Amino acid sequence: MNYNLLHDLIDLLAVFESxxxxxxxxxxxxxxxxxxxxxxxxxxxxxxxxTWEFKEEGRSAESVISTMLxxxxxxxxxxxxxxxxDSPFSTQDEFIYLINLKAxxxxxxxxxxxMNIQDKPTGMQIINRLIKQGWVQQTNSSVDKRSKVIExxxxxxxxxxxxxxxxxxxxxxxxGNLSELEKLELISLLGKLTHFHQTIFLRNIETxxxxxxxLSEYMPSSN
Numbered sequence: 001m002n003y004n005l006l007h008d009l010i011d012l013l014a015v016f017e018s019x020x021x022x023x024x025x026x027x028x029x030x031x032x033x034x035x036x037x038x039x040x041x042x043x044x045x046x047x048x049x050x051t052w053e054f055k056e057e058g059r060s061a062e063s064v065i066s067t068m069l070x071x072x073x074x075x076x077x078x079x080x081x082x083x084x085x086d087s088p089f090s091t092q093d094e095f096i097y098l099i100n101l102k103a104x105x106x107x108x109x110x111x112x113x114x115m116n117i118q119d120k121p122t123g124m125q126i127i128n129r130l131i132k133q134g135w136v137q138q139t140n141s142s143v144d145k146r147s148k149v150i151e152x153x154x155x156x157x158x159x160x161x162x163x164x165x166x167x168x169x170x171x172x173x174x175x176g177n178l179s180e181l182e183k184l185e186l187i188s189l190l191g192k193l194t195h196f197h198q199t200i201f202l203r204n205i206e207t208x209x210x211x212x213x214x215l216s217e218y219m220p221s222s223n
Contacts, residue, residue, distance in 0.1 A: 012180050036184055072174075079170040087163055088133065093118070093126050095167065098135060098152055098160045106139065106151035117201060135159060 016025075016035050025031035052064045080092035089095050093116065100115055101107070107115075113123030127150060130136040135156030141147045152160070175183055196218070205213050 009180065036181060037188075076170075076174050079173055083163060083166045083170050088159065089163070090129065091126070094130060094135075095160060095163065097126055097130060098156055099167075101136060101150070101152040102157060102160060106149040108141075108147065108149055112150065114202065130156070133159075 013032070016032055017027075020027070020031070020035065025035045052059065052061075077092065083095070084090070084092065096116060097112060100112060104115075109124065109127055110120065112127070113120060116123065118126075127136065131138065131150075133156075135153060136150045137153050138148045138150050141149045178186065200214055200218065
């Protein structure tokens with residue numbers, strides 16, 4: 001159990017109760033979530049105007065967001081390298097695939113590949129490595145006997161569990177010095193952004209048409 005997180009949540013509940021003396025919010029999880037949303041600076045009408053490099057020269061907010069997301073992904077990968085150091089894993093994708101199979105159960109190969117936002121050739125290579133290691137196995141689908149699904153094996157669960165402590169530590173480091181309220185706010189924002197891109201990704205739009213279709217169909221005001 002993550003006792004640090006539990007301690008932070010208890011502190012958060014204490015603040016909620018102290019500020020909810022007039023029962024503006026219900027004393028349940030829905031009330032807590034509403035309070036968190038209303039307590040964020042943007043909900044109070046406060047304007048936050050951050051600064052960034054080359055802003056005065058015309059660098060856009062979109063450019064900064066895109067760069068930051070790319071950099072954060074690379075930072076996260078450096079921590080993943082520490083996880084796979086002296087482990088049987090070759091890449092972070094291998095233990096991520098195992099985590100998804102453990103959490104969501106058996107599924108089709110393409111379903112797992114799309115869940116991890118990868119193309120078919122790359123995803124198949126990862127799955128084949130997992131099968132070769134004995135961490136996953138192919139079985140007949142309970143829905144359609146003609147199709148195959150893959151599932152994590154007991155050996156795969158055992159291997160994954162052996163390194164879960166390091167994985168949890170890396171995950172904690174990635175969220176950095178954000179407070180619990182900031183983490184919840186970031187989850188909300190990233191969730192909205194993820195949903196936007198996931199909808200587009202699942203359409204499998206051809207590369208030459210991708211930018212035009214997204215701008216015209218999803219962001220017409222940008223044209």
